[in-house]
Every structure is written in structure tokens, then in C-alpha cells.
Amino acid sequence: FHQFPLKHISLLYFFSENDSLELFSSLENDNKQARTFKIIVIGDSNVGKTCLTYRFCGGSFLKNPEATIGVDFRERTVQLDGERIKLQIWDTAGQERFRKSMVEHYYRSVHAVLFVYDMTSLLSFESIPEWISECSRHSVGPLVPQVLVGNKCDLRESCQVPTSAAQSLADSHNIPLFETSAKDPSEKEHIDAIFLTLAYRLKSNKTLRLKQPSESSLREMRDQQEQDATSCRC
Numbered sequence: 001f002h003q004f005p006l007k008h009i010s011l012l013y014f015f016s017e018n019d020s021l022e023l024f025s026s027l028e029n030d031n032k033q034a035r036t037f038k039i040i041v042i043g044d045s046n047v048g049k050t051c052l053t054y055r056f057c058g059g060s061f062l063k064n065p066e067a068t069i070g071v072d073f074r075e076r077t078v079q080l081d082g083e084r085i086k087l088q089i090w091d092t093a094g095q096e097r098f099r100k101s102m103v104e105h106y107y108r109s110v111h112a113v114l115f116v117y118d119m120t121s122l123l124s125f126e127s128i129p130e131w132i133s134e135c136s137r138h139s140v141g142p143l144v145p146q147v148l149v150g151n152k153c154d155l156r157e158s159c160q161v162p163t164s165a166a167q168s169l170a171d172s173h174n175i176p177l178f179e180t181s182a183k184d185p186s187e188k189e190h191i192d193a194i195f196l197t198l199a200y201r202l203k204s205n206k207t208l209r210l211k212q213p214s215e216s217s218l219r220e221m222r223d224q225q226e227q228d229a230t231s232c233r234c
């Protein structure tokens with residue numbers, strides 16, 4: 001690791017073992033021309049945020065994910081109409097104790113938001129208005145592209161959230177609704193399409209560019225994450 005600049009060591013901290021290879025290859029292929037956009041994935045614990053982001057960035061279904069502490073970074077570069085766009089995905093923690101110290105970092109300079117609920121959990125759907133309010137409280141305005149995603153559509157027989165209810169919530173906030181499954185391999189392209197919907201909207205805004213988090217704020221997040229992990233695993 002000592003061959004890497006500190007910035008990269010700090011980032012590496014946030015990747016699980018499975019992700020580190022991907023980070024190395026993405027660093028190798030780093031294209032200075034690519035615009036980078038920060039997308040945060042928000043929703044209750046256990047709705048499948050980690051599995052969805054892993055499916056989009058890693059291609060497969062992550063078996064036995066652990067609850068996210070603080071944030072996990074994932075990244076995928078896509079080619080849209082001849083332009084390379086780097087999507088920096090912030091997979092946030094749903095559990096209050098693992099997120100409370102990080103909330104300010106989540107929303108800082110965010111470009112797009114993906115709200116997730118679990119189609120088999122009415123409670124997780126009923127939380128969505130609170131997640132939308134949290135966004136608004138952190139100055140995420142209507143110009144920031146947002147999508148609502150109902151996950152776990154493979155568990156049809158346990159579904160507790162009718163599409164009509166989800167659609168009216170989405171309509172009332174003027175955001176598109178998608179129902180999908182991180183688990184079902186046939187939904188892989190659909191998940192790509194969800195993230196690409198955001199990417200296309202971001203791409204069309206020529207003035208947007210990611211302000212990379214400073215080394216000190218990355219260090220601050222890492223220290224906080226370490227502290228949360230040790231103090232709350234009881």
C-alpha cells in the first residue's frame with residue numbers, strides 16, 4: 001500500500017475485501033477526462049442497498065452482506081453517447097447508530113439520490129417520506145435527480161407494497177418509480193437502467209463536476225466509522 005498516495009489509501013479503507021481488486025483496476029484505468037458524479041443510496045436497513053449497488057458495480061448478487069457501517073464506496077464508469085461518466089456510489093448505512101455521525105458527509109456535494117424500500121416490508125416503504133424529508137433538510141433540491149426503487153420483487157408472494165401505492169408516492173414527489181430485484185439475475189439490466197437513468201440526467205447538466213472529498217474529511221469519516229463500529233457492535 002505504501003506505493004499509493006494517501007488519498008488512495010484512505011479510499012481503500014472503505015472497500016470490503018471483495019471490492020479492493022475492483023478499486024485497483026479502476027485506479028489503473030482512471031481517465032482524467034471522465035466527469036464524476038456522486039450518487040447516494042438511501043433507505044431503511046435491510047432493504048438491499050448494498051446488494052443493489054454491488055449488483056450494479058460488481059455484476060453479481062452479494063450473498064450474506066453485513067450491515068453497512070457509515071458508508072461503502074463503489075464505482076462504475078459508463079460510456080454515454082461517447083462520454084465517459086464515472087459514477088461514485090455511496091452505499092449508506094440504514095441503521096441509525098451506524099449513520100448518525102456520517103449524515104453530513106452523505107449529503108455534501110451530492111449529485112443524485114436513489115431511495116430504496118423493500119417491497120416485502122410496508123414499514124420500509126412508509127419510511128420513504130422521512131428519507132425524502134432528510135434530503136430536503138440537507139438542501140437537496142428538486143434539480144437533483146432522484147429515483148424511488150422498490151427492491152426484492154422476486155419475493156412476489158410476500159409483497160406488502162402495492163405498485164399503485166408506490167406509484168402515487170412517486171408521482172406526488174415527481175420522481176420515477178422502479179421495482180426490481182438485486183437477487184434475480186434477469187433483473188441485472190434493469191438495475192443498470194435505473195442507475196443510467198440518473199447518469200443520463202446528470203450528463204445533460206454540463207456544469208456539474210464532483211468536488212472530491214478532501215483528505216481531512218476522508219480521514220474524519222474513517223475515524224468516525226472506526227469509532228461507530230467498535231462502540232456499537234455489542
Ligand SMILES: Nc1nc2c(ncn2[C@@H]2O[C@H](COP(=O)(O)OP(=O)(O)OP(=O)(O)O)[C@@H](O)[C@H]2O)c(=O)[nH]1
Nearest residue numbers: 045046047048049050051065068094152181182183
Ligand atoms: N430475496 C431478496 N433478498 C434480497 C434482495 N436484495 C437484498 N436481499 C437480502 O436482504 C438482506 C439485506 O440486504 P443489504 O443489501 O445488506 O441491505 P442494506 O439496505 O444494505 O442494509 P444496511 O446496510 O443495514 O442499511 C440480505 O439478507 C440480502 O441477501 C433481493 O432483491 N431479493
Ligand SMILES: [Mg+2]
Nearest residue numbers: 049050067068
Ligand atoms: Mg448495506
